[in-house]
């Protein structure tokens with residue numbers, strides 16, 4: 001059984017730990033900069049080992065795969081370190097600060113025959129996969145346009161990684177990554193990208209943005225915001241009808257309509273645990289099959305999204321303090 005080690009005992013490490021525990025997976029080690037915090041996660045989730053330093057955990061030869069649950073600004077450093085110790089990797093989104101960092105990680109992983117995957121869990125959700133199949137079968141005809149939004153009021157989290165430029169803070173890398181991934185997943189890579197952005201007046205990071213993708217036959221309008229709750233729906237219009245994926249990033253429900261807006265089909269698949277189980281199973285199967293890349297979240301799919309985020313930030317004049325290699 002793949003023995004997982006977790007780097008960073010924060011919020012998302014809890015979601016991962018809950019899923020792995022309920023799946024009956026091997027919760028081998030948890031590492032925090034604070035040993036007491038690691039011990040409290042160990043007690044809560046049943047990790048075999050607790051470490052007070054990330055490097056000490058990486059030195060443990062029994063760790064097979066590392067789940068990196070630190071802020072995006074640290075992913076590159078933590079992945080390169082984990083690869084030095086010969087570990088397979090599941091790394092939280094956004095995978096790195098930019099495409100260049102991701103390319104370096106993938107290159108090093110390939111050289112060392114190690115598995116690496118971005119934890120873009122949405123792509124593994126059964127509702128997303130089923131919706132794609134129905135779209136491919138032309139239930140809504142030829143695709144014409146798409147709208148995707150993801151926003152929440154993050155004001156109460158001022159002072160957290162979300163608003164820290166050194167950690168890759170801002171809306172784009174935290175939630176923009178979902179709307180862009182979703183549009184690319186359904187429509188492909190756009191021919192043209194345009195956007196408007198609201199930057200934080202004192203720190204320069206992005207608080208909200210409107211992004212327009214243009215394709216040969218279709219278009220997509222994407223919105224994300226750390227200032228307000230948005231609809232958080234992905235809606236695709238086709239020549240024969242439309243589909244709405246409710247809370248698309250953690251999708252459990254999609255509704256298909258005809259042109260009269262009558263429901264013609266619904267997909268409802270509640271998570272068996274919390275939604276992370278599907279991507280975790282994907283990691284386990286890939287490693288057991290000796291694959292170095294997931295067939296669902298490919299290295300290329302991670303790079304495609306990062307390249308668009310690079311392009312957007314370049315047009316906004318937005319760089320992160322530590323984004324050089």
Ligand SMILES: NC(=O)c1ccc[n+]([C@@H]2O[C@H](COP(=O)([O-])OP(=O)(O)OC[C@H]3O[C@@H](n4cnc5c(N)ncnc54)[C@H](OP(=O)(O)O)[C@@H]3O)[C@@H](O)[C@H]2O)c1
Nearest residue numbers: 008009010011012013032033069070071072092093094161
């Ligand atoms: N898939 C999803 O649905 C989802 C949801 C939320 C977040 N995420 C992703 O998961 C990552 C972590 O997010 P989170 O919300 O869990 O963050 P968080 O609660 O702030 O936890 C991040 C952890 O990283 C460690 N860390 C190491 N150096 C740090 C530093 N300089 N500043 C802050 N933390 C540092 C800390 O762990 P120790 O103190 O234990 O060392 C901290 O608890 C992000 O990349 C985010 O995009 C994904």
